[in-house]
Amino acid sequence: MTRRQFSREFKIEAVKLVTDRGVSVAQASRDLDVAESVLRRWMRELTAAPAAAFPGHGQLRADLAEIAALKKSTGSGRSVTFSRSPSSAWVSRIRLRSNPSSAAWMSASVSFSSSRTSSSKFSSSFERVAQGRRRSRRRVRPRERRTPFGSRRAGGRAGRSRPHGVRNPRPSRWRPAPRRRRRSGVVGLEARRARGRGPARHRPRRGPAVRSRGRGSAELVGSLFLQVANAVFFGSLLFGYAFLWTVAPNWPPPAYLEPETLAVALAAGGVIVAPIAVRFAQSRLRSGAMPYLGLALAAAALAALVAAGLLVLRGLPDPQAHAYAATVWVLAGYTMFHAVLAGTMTIFVMARAASGFLSVRRSGELRVVRFWTNYAALVTLLALAAVWLPGLLT
Structure with a gap:
């Protein structure tokens, strides 16, 4: 993951946008897709020494x-x-x-x-x-509007049908993808999307809502459908646990698992703190600041959920001895897996923010992390309640 690089001219123009044109720092950071703290640092450097500011950028060879x-x-x-x-x-x-x-x-x-x-x-x-010789930029002629069957043009003249019959909304700004990108596989395309296109320059609001610019980004929609199937699987685990209570021949087990005080404290703290911390990080990002504190708290809360699951597994008897121990082992492992997965996503988003690929309009990764964190907290609450309630009631 590479850091974003800005030229000296871009930094000077960004500072002039605030000092000369009267634009607020928050608005300029949103328009230029630059963190507010970075923009203020540029202003201090340019005000202190205008001639020596930003060394190594914009100098002629x-x-x-x-x-x-x-x-x-x-x-x-x-x-x-x-x-x-x-x-x-x-x-x-x-x-x-x-x-x-x-x-x-x-x-x-x-x-x-x-x-x-x-x-x-x-x-x-x-x-x-x-x-040396520079390659001239090829200008692509925009496609004309066609009928649904691709038989006539917009002016009414008859023409041969072409494979592309949909008119581009902005033909002068959008260009078709190169052939080598169209021929690449799904893995390469996804890797290019995850890597990002770098900073948004002087036209931040132009172009389609690709990657993580909209509320219905591809990452969030894909996570939603995946969690629907995941929730069905978790529901089947709970149903199997209840089914053993009613029809298992050797039920109840010799002893139920009694909750430990440390495990209960870690699970309660993780379930409460993790969703709140991710929401706090999202609100910080919307205000123009970096969400490091909220993401760090969320990662610590998810680590507490993993520790609670390990304490549950330590207090269990041999899973091969009874169906109760095997079922509780599967439920604890399920919650630990999702806590580790959400924590890995949180650390990845922190690295993206440190590299400059997270801003007000690029918050799709943070929404995905919030979605998975909420799900991990919910399944941990349901699974541990199903494990500890029989021991408390008996």
Whole structure:
């Protein structure tokens, strides 16, 4: 997992958005998808030393500085044309790096034309010498609207049907995925989605609601359907436990499991603290702060649930001796598994937040963690109540 990198120009523009345009820090952090504490740190660094702020970002290399100096010396009335051969560009790069102070060799490969051109063409020709030929960005023509059967266009002219008959809502901004991405498997696609696209730049609200931007994200919907099947399995365990009470031949067992004070305290604390801590972390993230405290409390509460399950297993007799011990062993293992799973998700979200991939509009992972934490607390409460109540009543 890599940290997000910001250029010096982006940091300066983000600070100017607050200082010059009067935008609040909270609003700027939401729009730029940057934590509020990080934005305030940028403001302090730029206010303390504007010239020396953000070292190592936005500085020209020696070859680009030499090119800029040559551009000023030639004047703005002439355009510069360079050789487009990749080999000559590579040789130019090597010579600039080896001896950036001398620019006499560059005059041999530069031919000045008498036509006046814009400064954008002038700068791009110099960049082509230092960095080689650049690949032009291909502009994709937007698809036209079609009928449901794909037989006619929007203007009414007859045309051949194509496999894509749905019009894109924003054809000028959206582009079709490359072929190599369409050919990749489900595992590679999911790994790319989990890795993220990095920081949202100057257009944070443009584009579809992909990944974790909406309330109905793919992670949350998938977890919902998985928990429905999981709850059915847990219900079957409780039904089997009650079924043994009614029809088992060697029931009741020789002795029921009596609750320990430490196990009850750990289970009660974990069941109460874990959902509240995750909800507190979610509220902190909505306000623009990082949810480290709430996630740490939730991880500690889930660890307490695991400890309570271990104490239950320690007090059980041999699971092969009686069906009661085997059933209680399965119920305790079920609760411990879900507590460990929710704790692993909590630690993963903490790492995502530390790397800068969690913000106000990127809270899908935190909603999934809250969903699994609530389920782990609920099944722990039901399972331990079913295990300890017979010992308390008898």
